[in-house]
Amino acid sequence: MGPYGMYEEVRAAGGVAWRPELNAFVVVGYDDVRAALRDPRLSSAVAGTGPASGPLAPLVEVLRDQLFLMDPPRHRSLRKLVAKAFTPRSVVALEEGATQSCEALLAGFREGDLVERLAYPFPLQVIARILGIPAHEEDDFRAWSNAIAAFVVQMRPSQEVVHGALRAVDAIRPFLRERIRRRADEGGDGDDLLATLLRTREDGEALTEDEVVHTAMQFLIAGHETTTNLLGNIVLAVSRQPGLLARVREEPGLGGRVVEETLRHDPSVQMVDRVAAEPLALGGVEVDAGRRVFLAVAGANRDPVVFTDPGRFDVDRAGVDRHLGFGAGIHVCLGSALSRMEARVALEALARHAREVEVTGPLQYRASTTHRGLERLDVRLMP
Numbered sequence: 001m002g003p004y005g006m007y008e009e010v011r012a013a014g015g016v017a018w019r020p021e022l023n024a025f026v027v028v029g030y031d032d033v034r035a036a037l038r039d040p041r042l043s044s045a046v047a048g049t050g051p052a053s054g055p056l057a058p059l060v061e062v063l064r065d066q067l068f069l070m071d072p073p074r075h076r077s078l079r080k081l082v083a084k085a086f087t088p089r090s091v092v093a094l095e096e097g098a099t100q101s102c103e104a105l106l107a108g109f110r111e112g113d114l115v116e117r118l119a120y121p122f123p124l125q126v127i128a129r130i131l132g133i134p135a136h137e138e139d140d141f142r143a144w145s146n147a148i149a150a151f152v153v154q155m156r157p158s159q160e161v162v163h164g165a166l167r168a169v170d171a172i173r174p175f176l177r178e179r180i181r182r183r184a185d186e187g188g189d190g191d192d193l194l195a196t197l198l199r200t201r202e203d204g205e206a207l208t209e210d211e212v213v214h215t216a217m218q219f220l221i222a223g224h225e226t227t228t229n230l231l232g233n234i235v236l237a238v239s240r241q242p243g244l245l246a247r248v249r250e251e252p253g254l255g256g257r258v259v260e261e262t263l264r265h266d267p268s269v270q271m272v273d274r275v276a277a278e279p280l281a282l283g284g285v286e287v288d289a290g291r292r293v294f295l296a297v298a299g300a301n302r303d304p305v306v307f308t309d310p311g312r313f314d315v316d317r318a319g320v321d322r323h324l325g326f327g328a329g330i331h332v333c334l335g336s337a338l339s340r341m342e343a344r345v346a347l348e349a350l351a352r353h354a355r356e357v358e359v360t361g362p363l364q365y366r367a368s369t370t371h372r373g374l375e376r377l378d379v380r381l382m383p
């Protein structure tokens, strides 16, 4: 069964249900998901809080410094610092370079795997630019990001995936540390994110070097595969509505609406992970302390009480901005402005290259229950 079938089963069962195959409760009702995203009794610290030890320690240390796996009060102060360094204004400054990246990646492209060609490398190039990583080092970066993302999105990663992620963490930490030290030696006055994070202070608090390294990795962990997957989902949706890509080329503002409707209809983050810190009732269902709870934002986005005919992809839909594709509450996506910009810029670039996009191969989704994206997307572009 696909994810959308599962959400409808849970909805039919009352909106909150225990799913033995996930060993977790799943919540799909819009109001329940929205309320649960703001409920302090549901903790984000699913990677644990005790000291890291054993062979997985380096990976656990990185994960524990990720905002999306952290609870207040530490979450509050770290998020404030990161938000200060990574502002909507810095996103605007990235748009021109992002457009150039898309044009270069799409140049001469007529037929083939759009994920490999555009959806995978493009967000990585943007993140590398944010972190001030030169183009000739992007290949290493690409391999590390891949290895870490595979670990983060799988519920039960194989030994091979775990070891790949550990190797990547072992390589990327000294790589970023070295860059940070170089920035500090240069007087730390650059305007890339690493330099800004190093300078940023909030109420006398600054980030430790490890926190800066792990925060930089957060852009890869939270911002690469999510955007790659969204781009694939957008192109798939567009391929299913003949005439839409040509409209994107002609109507200003439509690209942004296609992005929003995809974030509602087929978002790349489907469910966010919580653990009950104390016993609570969710949608009338008793949840014991320690139970895992998946808040299905993708299920909430198809709640018929909020979205009329929710299974239909409709770019002219009113109220699309109520979708929960970026979450809500204290953990609401910190990269939403960036990924919105990237998705729109990529779609608009595609619209300049083709009037129609045709899918030519079978669809194969990545192995994940919480994230949704295509492994590859074979297409033909019609000029």
Ligand code: HEM
Pocket: 044, 066, 067, 068, 069, 079, 218, 219, 220, 222, 223, 224, 226, 227, 230, 267, 268, 269, 272, 273, 297, 324, 325, 326, 327, 328, 330, 331, 332, 333, 334, 335, 336, 338, 339
């Ligand atoms: C289409 C792309 C993206 C989607 C669908 C997405 C979705 C989400 C969602 C649903 C959350 C909430 C997680 C939770 O409540 O547990 C989240 C958090 C987060 N996202 Fe994104 N995201 C995307 C791209 C990005 C990008 C590009 C970045 C940064 C470069 C980013 C950085 C973050 C961070 C740092 C958090 C954690 C914030 C916190 O816990 O305070 N995301 N994202």
